[in-house]
Amino acid sequence: MDLAIMGYGVVGSGVARLLEKNYDRIVANSTQPSLRLRYILDLRTFPGDPNEALVTKDFRRIAEDPEVGIVVETMGGLHPAYEFVLQCLEAGKSVVSSNKELVAEKGCDLLRAAEKHNVNFLFEASVGGGIPIIRPMSQCLAANEITEVAGILNGTTNFILTKMIGDGMRFADALRLAQENGYAEKDPTADIEGHDACRKICILAALAFGRHVYPAQVRTEGITRLTPEDAAYADTAGYAIKLLGRAARLPDGRISARVAPGLVPKGSMLAGVNDVFNAILVRGDATGDVMFYGRGAGQWPTASAVVADVIDCAKHMEKKKLLGWEPGDERYVAPPEEDPARYYVRFAGVTQAHRLALLQAFPGAETLRREGAGPDELALLLRTETEDEVRRRIAETGAGLEALIGVYQA
Amino acid sequence: MDLAIMGYGVVGSGVARLLEKNYDRIVANSTQPSLRLRYILDLRTFPGDPNEALVTKDFRRIAEDPEVGIVVETMGGLHPAYEFVLQCLEAGKSVVSSNKELVAEKGCDLLRAAEKHNVNFLFEASVGGGIPIIRPMSQCLAANEITEVAGILNGTTNFILTKMIGDGMRFADALRLAQENGYAEKDPTADIEGHDACRKICILAALAFGRHVYPAQVRTEGITRLTPEDAAYADTAGYAIKLLGRAARLPDGRISARVAPGLVPKGSMLAGVNDVFNAILVRGDATGDVMFYGRGAGQWPTASAVVADVIDCAKHMEKKKLLGWEPGDERYVAPPEEDPARYYVRFAGVTQAHRLALLQAFPGAETLRREGAGPDELALLLRTETEDEVRRRIAETGAGLEALIGVYQA
Numbered sequence: 001m002d003l004a005i006m007g008y009g010v011v012g013s014g015v016a017r018l019l020e021k022n023y024d025r026i027v028a029n030s031t032q033p034s035l036r037l038r039y040i041l042d043l044r045t046f047p048g049d050p051n052e053a054l055v056t057k058d059f060r061r062i063a064e065d066p067e068v069g070i071v072v073e074t075m076g077g078l079h080p081a082y083e084f085v086l087q088c089l090e091a092g093k094s095v096v097s098s099n100k101e102l103v104a105e106k107g108c109d110l111l112r113a114a115e116k117h118n119v120n121f122l123f124e125a126s127v128g129g130g131i132p133i134i135r136p137m138s139q140c141l142a143a144n145e146i147t148e149v150a151g152i153l154n155g156t157t158n159f160i161l162t163k164m165i166g167d168g169m170r171f172a173d174a175l176r177l178a179q180e181n182g183y184a185e186k187d188p189t190a191d192i193e194g195h196d197a198c199r200k201i202c203i204l205a206a207l208a209f210g211r212h213v214y215p216a217q218v219r220t221e222g223i224t225r226l227t228p229e230d231a232a233y234a235d236t237a238g239y240a241i242k243l244l245g246r247a248a249r250l251p252d253g254r255i256s257a258r259v260a261p262g263l264v265p266k267g268s269m270l271a272g273v274n275d276v277f278n279a280i281l282v283r284g285d286a287t288g289d290v291m292f293y294g295r296g297a298g299q300w301p302t303a304s305a306v307v308a309d310v311i312d313c314a315k316h317m318e319k320k321k322l323l324g325w326e327p328g329d330e331r332y333v334a335p336p337e338e339d340p341a342r343y344y345v346r347f348a349g350v351t352q353a354h355r356l357a358l359l360q361a362f363p364g365a366e367t368l369r370r371e372g373a374g375p376d377e378l379a380l381l382l383r384t385e386t387e388d389e390v391r392r393r394i395a396e397t398g399a400g401l402e403a404l405i406g407v408y409q410a
Numbered sequence: 411m412d413l414a415i416m417g418y419g420v421v422g423s424g425v426a427r428l429l430e431k432n433y434d435r436i437v438a439n440s441t442q443p444s445l446r447l448r449y450i451l452d453l454r455t456f457p458g459d460p461n462e463a464l465v466t467k468d469f470r471r472i473a474e475d476p477e478v479g480i481v482v483e484t485m486g487g488l489h490p491a492y493e494f495v496l497q498c499l500e501a502g503k504s505v506v507s508s509n510k511e512l513v514a515e516k517g518c519d520l521l522r523a524a525e526k527h528n529v530n531f532l533f534e535a536s537v538g539g540g541i542p543i544i545r546p547m548s549q550c551l552a553a554n555e556i557t558e559v560a561g562i563l564n565g566t567t568n569f570i571l572t573k574m575i576g577d578g579m580r581f582a583d584a585l586r587l588a589q590e591n592g593y594a595e596k597d598p599t600a601d602i603e604g605h606d607a608c609r610k611i612c613i614l615a616a617l618a619f620g621r622h623v624y625p626a627q628v629r630t631e632g633i634t635r636l637t638p639e640d641a642a643y644a645d646t647a648g649y650a651i652k653l654l655g656r657a658a659r660l661p662d663g664r665i666s667a668r669v670a671p672g673l674v675p676k677g678s679m680l681a682g683v684n685d686v687f688n689a690i691l692v693r694g695d696a697t698g699d700v701m702f703y704g705r706g707a708g709q710w711p712t713a714s715a716v717v718a719d720v721i722d723c724a725k726h727m728e729k730k731k732l733l734g735w736e737p738g739d740e741r742y743v744a745p746p747e748e749d750p751a752r753y754y755v756r757f758a759g760v761t762q763a764h765r766l767a768l769l770q771a772f773p774g775a776e777t778l779r780r781e782g783a784g785p786d787e788l789a790l791l792l793r794t795e796t797e798d799e800v801r802r803r804i805a806e807t808g809a810g811l812e813a814l815i816g817v818y819q820a
Contacts, residue, residue, distance in 0.1 A: 018553055018696060022553060022554075022555070025552070025553075025555075026552070026553060029552045130694075130696065130697035130698065130700060131697075131700055132542075132546035132700070135545070135546065136542035136545065136546055142435070142436070142439045142717075142718050142721045143428055143432060143435075143436060143713075143714045143715075143717035143718050143720075143721065144432075144714050145432070145435075267684075269679070269682055269683070269703055272679055272682040273679070274677075284540075284714065285710075286428060286540065286710040286711065286713065286714035287540035287541075287704060287705065287710070287711045287714050287715075288540065288704065288705045288708075288710070288711060289703075289704060289705070290540060290541055290542070290702075290703065290704035290705075291701075291702075291703035291704065292700075292701075292702060292703075293679060293699075293700065293701035293702075293703065294697060294698065294699060294700035294701065295697065295698045295699070295700075298698075300695075300696040300697070300698070301696065301697045301698060303553075303696065304553045304554050304694065304696035304697050305553075305697075307552075307553035308552050308553050310553075311552045311553065
């Protein structure tokens, strides 16, 4: 059986290296007599690369070669990845993808195409890098009804938050450090604005609850507005701040899904996840809470997840895996305004009148303290309310809202 | 396809309940038209139980019924579980077991029998209860070379240690509380002496490194000798005490494997695992550290893992899974004396002469403090040495050694 890799960047070249390095074990695990890398699709050239001779710019060579049974898609982006993957599936080739944007936007279509052509479409590497999560969720938890999936799904933002909380760094400085360490890209928008985490929670929600969730349906908030002051207030109240992706089943059959910074109680396992590590918590009716932890990105963890999928494809060439979900629905994701939670709120320029009005508007609110707080600063931890209600009452007081962060209810 | 359950205790009856409760989803996931529970093997009677009519004392009815394709073994113990499982496999039936003793002692034999008869022998529930670990290790990590497996493998002892560390309870009181909560059995020996954790690390080591490890080969120490004083010293030095099972590959191809209390740095994820929860850390050359966390025992988590295996068997009736390892070898497990580590040591009845001799014998040792320590008490954190060397030097000083605990090097 021959393989092709589409996209010879960090992950694609890692897959090629890993296939070569562990070739004997991989073939032994695969039930195939051989797994030869035949083509690498990339518009660039790679002079001096050991696989230089395999590089082609012509997608048709892969699509039309009947010897190619498994295609690895590590191009990223939606187009032309979608068209290429679809054509491979239609040509009877199994596809393994690490492309979270592709799966989050087109997963349902591609899984249907795979089913129709009796091949596999696998994407373990699209969520959590080297952490096994797609397969455990779809297989091991088959006997459970999953009620919630939540996690720290983006290593870049978790690194930045770790530096802001641990070392009191400002957001911009922590971002620069992440870029210097190679943890953040030059254009960090997709990470820091939460889009990357959003794609991943869409994929997890689809798997957990059986229906496609589009990124556009999920209210997404990044970490750019967080300050060390918020981290300090959270800390004194016994919480860490994490960027969380969360999806939960509602009693009426809809789901709530959201990406936003959240206050996580320090005693919980999610609070202990630091630096570039990711963690995904799955709550099942029989298992209770199960958590998966590891490096959510990076060349080797991600490549290792891709290769594990390749092995799985090679084991089940004739037999499609039972992985799939229903198309999405406009009304399927409940507006987050309806999701009540405890909220942390911080105000600036607070007068005595504001203070009284706020404490009257939120009876039972806990006033938080931090060292070095200015006299016109106020931070409160509120009782459970919907976000809309919280904002409405704050607006009535006229106080200047600087931060509003939900508390993660573990 | 029909099923049988051997052993209708807590886990076996949980499997029956879960099969019934989630029947539609389970059958949909399985590719079988039906999965009917046909027999329950147990020597007891269960008047009023909904499955009362299925109970039989006669194993042959299961072994000889060609309609029974999958047998669940939740009897526990080595005999007659081994003979029954072997006969089922030889009769062409797949077997799912939650029995860690059986897998740790006879796993290699049973996997070979399964291979020979082209059926499956699966045992996800034998380690980590509801935490998916066997399948992720054998499949998702197929592209990795695993260098180490370590974890908190026993919920009972972790609950006891949590109470000793958090509430300063003595071991005996914490054990009583665990028994009152149903977390410890009347005879808690297998848990508190480390035998249960030992069986689990044997199974994980066999999977990770490809060769059977017998419980008798693994030096095993429980938690009965730990005191709140040790917990307090560890705490002030920045460590939690956990009962750890650990197996690691040595450069010469052998492995080191051990079950013992260990000092775990508070910043590590394992240190945050409290109460009855388990966690297993798998270190791969490509993935780096991956950790799996959840409830390691209990009726529903364990039954859920069994049912996931049942579904997997029902999906792959004709095709055996590639799960297996080589027979064990006497010289395969290195004696733990050869494994150097940092050690925590505590002494009682210490004179000034002892103190001087100890500090001379262990240059660079860190003296630990705790509130309320007596004047003749001494606790040290040593530099890296083998355990033999540490004990030899202590013996020369004549000081009374009360505790010796290794530091877990994350």
